[in-house]
Amino acid sequence: MTVATNRTKADGCRDNETDIAAPHTIDAFHHGGFYLVQPEGKGHRAGLDAMLLAALVPDEAVGRLADLGAGAGAAGFAVASRIPDLLVTLFERSAQMAECANRSMILPQNRHLASRISVLQADVALGGRARLAAGLADSLYDHVIMNPPFNDSTDRTTPDDLKAEAHAMTEHMFSQWIRTACAIARPGGQLSLIARPHSLAEIISACDRRFGGLQVTPVHPRPGQNAIRILLTGIKASRARLALCPPLFVHDGTERAFSARVDDLSNGRASLKR
Numbered sequence: 001m002t003v004a005t006n007r008t009k010a011d012g013c014r015d016n017e018t019d020i021a022a023p024h025t026i027d028a029f030h031h032g033g034f035y036l037v038q039p040e041g042k043g044h045r046a047g048l049d050a051m052l053l054a055a056l057v058p059d060e061a062v063g064r065l066a067d068l069g070a071g072a073g074a075a076g077f078a079v080a081s082r083i084p085d086l087l088v089t090l091f092e093r094s095a096q097m098a099e100c101a102n103r104s105m106i107l108p109q110n111r112h113l114a115s116r117i118s119v120l121q122a123d124v125a126l127g128g129r130a131r132l133a134a135g136l137a138d139s140l141y142d143h144v145i146m147n148p149p150f151n152d153s154t155d156r157t158t159p160d161d162l163k164a165e166a167h168a169m170t171e172h173m174f175s176q177w178i179r180t181a182c183a184i185a186r187p188g189g190q191l192s193l194i195a196r197p198h199s200l201a202e203i204i205s206a207c208d209r210r211f212g213g214l215q216v217t218p219v220h221p222r223p224g225q226n227a228i229r230i231l232l233t234g235i236k237a238s239r240a241r242l243a244l245c246p247p248l249f250v251h252d253g254t255e256r257a258f259s260a261r262v263d264d265l266s267n268g269r270a271s272l273k274r
Helices: 046-054 076-084 095-105 128-133 162-167 173-184 197-207 259-267
Strands: 006-010 024-029 035-040 063-068 086-092 117-121 141-146 186-197 211-220 229-236
Touching: 024 076, 035 095, 046 076, 046 141, 046 173, 046 186, 046 259, 063 173, 063 211, 076 086, 076 117, 076 141, 086 197, 095 117, 095 173, 128 197, 173 186, 173 197, 173 211, 186 197, 197 211, 211 259
Parallel strands: 063 086, 063 141, 086 117, 141 186
Antiparallel strands: 006 024, 024 035, 186 229, 211 229
16 A cells, blocks of 8 residues: 655665665655655555554554554654654664665755654664563563564565565464563553554554453445454554454545545544544
């Protein structure tokens, strides 16, 4: 799913393997509320998925938020742009994508956000002492958001290594990521994630005895079509039951434009209230 952006080409993010400046673009989101540095022509480019994930964080949120597998930082920046009382930490394994996030922080257009956003290069699948050493501290965050890789190993692969890393699902991935989310979340902290519908059973299993009160929103392209994403939230240590929420439709009927609801969510004018 894609979201319209204003784009400017620029000299780029450094590729740590070659130490050569790679081309990148500077893209506007939230109608200029924030800007992202992203690799041009390679890697995962932020779109509607990241904006819907950010919309799961309630408007009244305060404290600290961790964005796991943040990529260039789209979801974390979107939350910071909408909610002024949150401190946001972006965790990203790829050195190149973390560098892009760091470059985004020093853009003049993001000066109003930079003091509330930090970037750590870390593998969120780590456990135990390795996780702590990577900077993923216990019980620190009031909100944890994630947009994990969602392609199965049987899906068509891409020759773009950076994109493949962002999209390729590994075995037990949700269990590892949700384990980390639980470890770093404070009691009562909220988990928010976006995934494909076929991963729902694995996600619910991974949340067992970690996050309760799960609320699942199916995302459909249009009325009458199957869901292509699920949005899920949960509360650490909650014993509340799972709830299936009303569906969200990206488009109204045959129109190509976003529905009014999705347009508000994707541009930071609203949160997906429960």
